[in-house]
Amino acid sequence: MRLTAGSPARLGASWDGRGTNFALFSANAQKVELCLFDTQGRRELERVELPERTEDVWHGYLNDISPGQLYGYRVHGPYEPEHGHRFNANKLLLDPYAKRLAGRLVWSDAHFAYRTGSPREDLSFDRRDNARGMPKAVVVDETFNWGRREIRPNIPWEDTVIYEAHVKGLTQKRDDVPPNLRGTYGGLSSPAMIEHLKTLGVTTVELLPIHSFIDDRILVEKKLANYWGYNTLSFFAPEPRYAQDNALDSFRTTVARLHDAGIEVMLDVVYNHTAEGNHLGPTLCYRGIDNASYYWLNRENPRYYDDFTGCGSSVNLTHPRVLQMVMDSLRYWVEVCHVDGFRFDLATTLARGPNGYDRGSSFLTAIRQDPVLAAVKLVAEPWDLGLGGYQVGAFPSQWSEWNDRYRSAMRRYWSGEGSLIGDISSRMTASSDLFNHDGRRPRASINHITVHDGFTLADLFSYNEKHNEANGEDNRDGSSDNHSNNCGVEGPTDDPEILGLRRQLRKNVLACLMLAQGVPLILAGDEVGNSQSGNNNAYCQDNEVGWVGWDNLGKDGDDMVDFVAGLAEIRRRFSQLRSHRWLDGRPKDGASYGALWLTPAGDEMTESDWKFPEGRFLSYVMGPMEPGSAAIFIVLNAAPEEIAFKLPKMAEYKSWQQILNTTDARPNSVDLQPGSDSKAPPRSVLAFAGAL
Structure with a gap:
């Protein structure tokens, strides 16, 4: 028979060499249809009702489906927003376990389960088919030739120097990267970039989100993009815009080449929310599969979401199947893609229970006992926007954390504020006041002065105010609390005294970063004075504002590559700077x-x-x-x-x-x-x- 019951054991589309097993979790669905598409993803060829349901997993096996097949789901069930259910089988939905995507989202009103413009808003119902404008999941063959010599670097925490970079922005303007590789996974592992990273003394590259994401409709209408990528659509599929063809294999090839150079790869991952937004957002995947399971719904009125993230909704990891998805995703990136670690965006949300942040939460407990994740680096952004969301120093001993207390103290100190030497002494010695408990080590503190979110280092000492007008939000977005110092002139200047002072302050904070105990994190481009013209929230600037500018490379005074390399050598020479002891x-x-x-x-x-x-x-x-x-x-x-x-x-x-x-x-x-x-x-x- 072509269609058999298959197995619920492995979620997603699993090809076994003969056929493909499809399995989808939904606790509240009434029927699930698998939709098969042509190679262009434009024409729906067939709908197959999954024949079996086992412990809320709908599954079926098709013996003539092979890698390359495009597919999606239509999930039937009640459309009752006031009860937390938003099923609409007119909407093609992406498989949450999709390993590869074909096509990009083309925005239209058809992507919304309700009639946009209706006075009843999301309580209305839309019958339009959105399939033509939806990306499709692709059945994949996960095998990959890593080569007999592919060895993971396994850099000890105390020797780690992290370099935060955007895949596209890092190489888009780099002249010594081949033009066809600029802005791609391949550009990241090009000989020129590897040489640059090795010269700096970087051991670990931390990539801004590469989980497949979409550009918000409001940004597209403004002719902008979700450049940073904190708008996840799929937690398993690499973002295809950074690859010329097969994103999964392109990414794995890049990982292999960086590993060959002794450089680790960490991913910035966004499991706290998805691209579906609030109750008026689109229905693309999770909302239409089982809204009441995937998201935190308001207990008093489940039509609305509990929003701890500022993005409209929050993923509910207290649900065992949602937790399973996140754990399966993490293991997939480690086992199949050989990733060396993760930085968790708004990690407090992941560890929330009914009463707020919980150090004994299901998520943190699952991470602690997982044998695959025990061998990789785990870094929390230890806050979110919900009540009690600031949790710096409160994560378990297995974790390291972004230390914003280090960032704030150093910025204030070098911007000229006095009476901070007590605070500075703590920040230079791994912030023991925050992290020296429960068996934690100095590596718990991820020290940083600048990251993607905020001013670059050059702008930190060139602007007193943010200049985000290009974002189209009347300069209301982005932080107004930057602890910056323009050294006397707002923005560019030809005054040699001011330029000299700015360079000096940049060198000072880089020196403190590399001389401090804990783990240093450098923002890509800071070593060459990259500027965003005062924009401290360039999340939507997929252009020369957001890309790293390399014009200062080789330019006296502004090229600090050799300076950073010298600091890295001092750090290697003195083991007390890299101590695993307090x-x-x-x-x-x-x-x-x-x-x-x-x-x-x-x-x-x-x-x-x-x-x-x-x-x-x-x-x-x-x-x-x-x-x-x-x-x-x-x-x-x-x-x-x-x-x-x-x-x-x-x-x-x-x-x-x-x-x-x-x-x-x-x-x-x-x-x-x-x-x-x-x-x-x-x-x-x-x-x-x-x-x-």
């Missing part, structure tokens, strides 16, 4: 591993020194983790004037050798005697190595 005392007589905080006079700081009014000078010695290794003495001077200080007097060290001075391209390498006088230039970072 500081536990003072580095005296080799008795403990710790930090000695010093006044400019070289004395150990007292409580009154920490409270010095408007204090902007901080210096400290970090002792070695192992006897016989070198100590490092770090000096931070955010004051606008030169400050005299003394080199530390420590019995173990005969001299101090300067290895970093952010005001000097070639720091003085002569040996300086303990107790001798030196000077910290205005707004500078210095570092010295202790010689035994």
Whole structure:
């Protein structure tokens, strides 16, 4: 027989060499039809009712369906928004487990389950067929030749340096990448980009979302796009716009090449919401398959959604089948695509229960026990927009977290704000006040100054105000709390003094980023002074605003590639900067591993020194983790004037050798005697190595 019952064991379309098993979860559906399309996805060839239902999984096996077949679903059930049900079999729906997509969404009113413009809004019902404008799922053969030598880098957390990048934006304007590869997965792993990453000292590339996503209708109407990709349609399929042909194989080829170069690949993943938005959004997948299962519905009125994300709705991971989908997706990217880790957008939403964020939630518990995910890097963006959503420091020990407290403190300090040295001391030593509990390690703190969301590093010291007019929202979008400093002129200037100060401040924050304990994260393009012209929310700018500009590469002063590479070398040289242990005392007589905080006079700081009014000078010695290794003495001077200080007097060290001075391209390498006088230039970072 052509059609048999098949199996509910594996959701999605699974080809076994002879035919394909189709399985779809829906707890509240009354009937599920599989729709088969021609190779162009324009004509529906056949509808096949899935013959069996097992534990809310609808399934069937077709013995003549092979890889390349395009398909979708029509799901029958009640259309009762006031009870949380939004079934409409007139709408073709994407398989949540689709591994590859064909075609792109073409917006029309037919994608909405209700009659747009009706005074009854979503309580009305629309009978138009949307199939022609829908992307289709593709049956795939998951086999791939990784090569006998493909070895995952497995970079230890303490050695990790993360580089956050957008697949298209990273190479779209890079002249040394072949034109046909610019803006694609292939461009990411081109020889020029690999050489650039290796030179910087990057170990791990973190990619903005590559799960298939759509451009919001309102953006398309404004001739803009959802450039960043935080608008997921499919959690299994790589975004096809970054590939010339087969996105799945193109992405896996890129991963293999980066692995060959010793570089890990992390994905920024968005499981907290989908592209379907609020109750007035389109019906493309989850909403039409089983709205009441996939989303958090308002308990008092299930017509509406609980929105913890600011995107209209929130995915409900307390439902076992929804949790299964997310876990299956994560394992798929690790096992089939060889991804090395994940950064979870608005991770607090994923761990929510009926009473808010829950450290014992189903999601965090499932992650903790999963043997596949135990071997990869897990990073939380530890907040969302719901009540009690800010959870920095509250994730389990298996996790690392974006540390916005580090970002805020460093921005304020180098923008000229005083009385922050106590906060800065904590941020430079892995924020133990936030993370030193429950067996967590310094790697829990992912330190960053800039990321995709906000000013670039060049703009941080060129603009006091956001300039987001190009987004079409009258400059209302994006944060107004940036802790930035334009150094006297808003935007571009030819004033050499201002340009020099801006470069100096950029070097200072990069130095702090690489000298701080915890894990550094660098935003792509910051090393060459990339600017977004003051736009701090370039999510819809798929153009030269959002793409990395490489014009400063090789340009004196603005090209800081070699500077960052030197910082990475210092980080590798001093293991105490990459420590997996928390500081536990003072580095005296080799008795403990710790930090000695010093006044400019070289004395150990007292409580009154920490409270010095408007204090902007901080210096400290970090002792070695192992006897016989070198100590490092770090000096931070955010004051606008030169400050005299003394080199530390420590019995173990005969001299101090300067290895970093952010005001000097070639720091003085002569040996300086303990107790001798030196000077910290205005707004500078210095570092010295202790010689035994």
